[in-house]
Structure formats: C-alpha cells, structure tokens
Amino acid sequence: MDAETFWLVVDEIRGRAEAVGTQREAALSDCVVDVLAGRLDAQGIVAFNGVASAFAHQADTLAMAAAMFLIEGYVSDDTFMDFRDGVILLGRRTFEAALTDPDSLVDHPIVAGATASARGAGLRREVSFESIVSSAVDAWVRVTGAEDEDDFWVAGSEPEHEARAAQVAPAQSDEPWDVSDADEIRRRLPRLAEVFAERLRPRMPAARLP
Numbered sequence: 001m002d003a004e005t006f007w008l009v010v011d012e013i014r015g016r017a018e019a020v021g022t023q024r025e026a027a028l029s030d031c032v033v034d035v036l037a038g039r040l041d042a043q044g045i046v047a048f049n050g051v052a053s054a055f056a057h058q059a060d061t062l063a064m065a066a067a068m069f070l071i072e073g074y075v076s077d078d079t080f081m082d083f084r085d086g087v088i089l090l091g092r093r094t095f096e097a098a099l100t101d102p103d104s105l106v107d108h109p110i111v112a113g114a115t116a117s118a119r120g121a122g123l124r125r126e127v128s129f130e131s132i133v134s135s136a137v138d139a140w141v142r143v144t145g146a147e148d149e150d151d152f153w154v155a156g157s158e159p160e161h162e163a164r165a166a167q168v169a170p171a172q173s174d175e176p177w178d179v180s181d182a183d184e185i186r187r188r189l190p191r192l193a194e195v196f197a198e199r200l201r202p203r204m205p206a207a208r209l210p
Helices: 004-022 025-039 043-060 061-072 077-088 092-100 102-107 114-119 133-145 150-156 160-164 184-190 190-195
Strands: none
Touching: 004 025, 004 043, 004 092, 004 114, 025 043, 025 077, 025 133, 043 077, 061 102, 061 184, 061 190, 077 092, 092 150, 092 190, 102 190, 114 184, 184 190
16 A cells, blocks of 8 residues: 555545544544445555554654644653544645644644534544554454454564555654743744643642641
C-alpha cells in the first residue's frame, strides 16, 4: 500500500463517519473497522496499519506534543500516540499541514468547537482517537476469522510489510526545546496558545486546610 492509497482509504473512513453522524467517537471507530474490513483483504489491513504507524512516527515531534497539550489539556506517551492517530484521521491535507506547522490545527472544526456546538452532546471534542491499530486488529479478525490476535502482529512483521511502511518519508528532525516553557510555546504555536491561553496560565497551589 502506497501513501496515495492510504489517504484514499482515510477519505472513505471520513466520508462514512460523516454519513452516519459525523465525529461521534464510537461511530468513527466503527467506521474505521467497517471500511478496512469492507475494502481491504487481510494483507491490505496489515499494510494500512504499517503506513499509519509510519505517518504517526513522522508526527512524533515536540511541537505536536505541545499542540496536544494546548488542545486537550494533557499529554502522555500513550495519549500522544492516540492524538497523532487522530490527526491522521482528520485527512491528508490537515495532517500534512500539521506536520509542517502544528499551529494550523487551530483551523479545524473539532479544535474550534464547531462540531460540538452545531451537533450537540456526544460528539468528538478531542482530536485523539482510541488508536488506529486497535481498529485494524478488529478489522483483520473480522476478515480472517482468526481467534488469535497475535497472528496480526506476526503478519505485520513480515519483510514486505515493513518495506512498504518504510516508503513513508522519515520523521523530520526535531530541534530540542523546553516544552514546559509557556513563553516558548506561545512563540512556536501562537494561534493555539491564544485560543487555549488558560492552559499556559500559572496554576495556584492547592489550598491546605489547617
């Protein structure tokens, strides 16, 4: 699977999600599984996951982590992976723009809150997705009827799948900087920092009762 095919599948997932009630977290997860299982064979699902992992690795930067902190108010190793998967599922244009400048995420309706205000409760208010690999495993099990999910990982480690994932451009060099420095975050991500200014305000220590 090349990058062009990968993004076509992502577009189909997004289209399916919009058709069933846009951006609902559970609906999006179901759509990923349904599209992968309906469009791809077992090897294609494994390949899709490999390319998704390679793109997520591209987005493993300090600036993207700072963007997650501003948008969602927290960041950890596990949740950052979910955030990068979520950015991938926003589509190619959004993902590639965010790779170059994570501050561009401020323009997306989920970040701006337009989907939540327009469609009510229960909609995605976070970019993060529960993880593409979990959905890929579910789709693979559906297609193969396998009882042991470990076989998915065995298939993913085969040389041809690793080679296909390696076709994705390597991660950009990430200049070290202090992501705990509020002023530095404001300088690098000015638009997100303005929208989510409260995240960067010093927190008062909790009051202690006598």
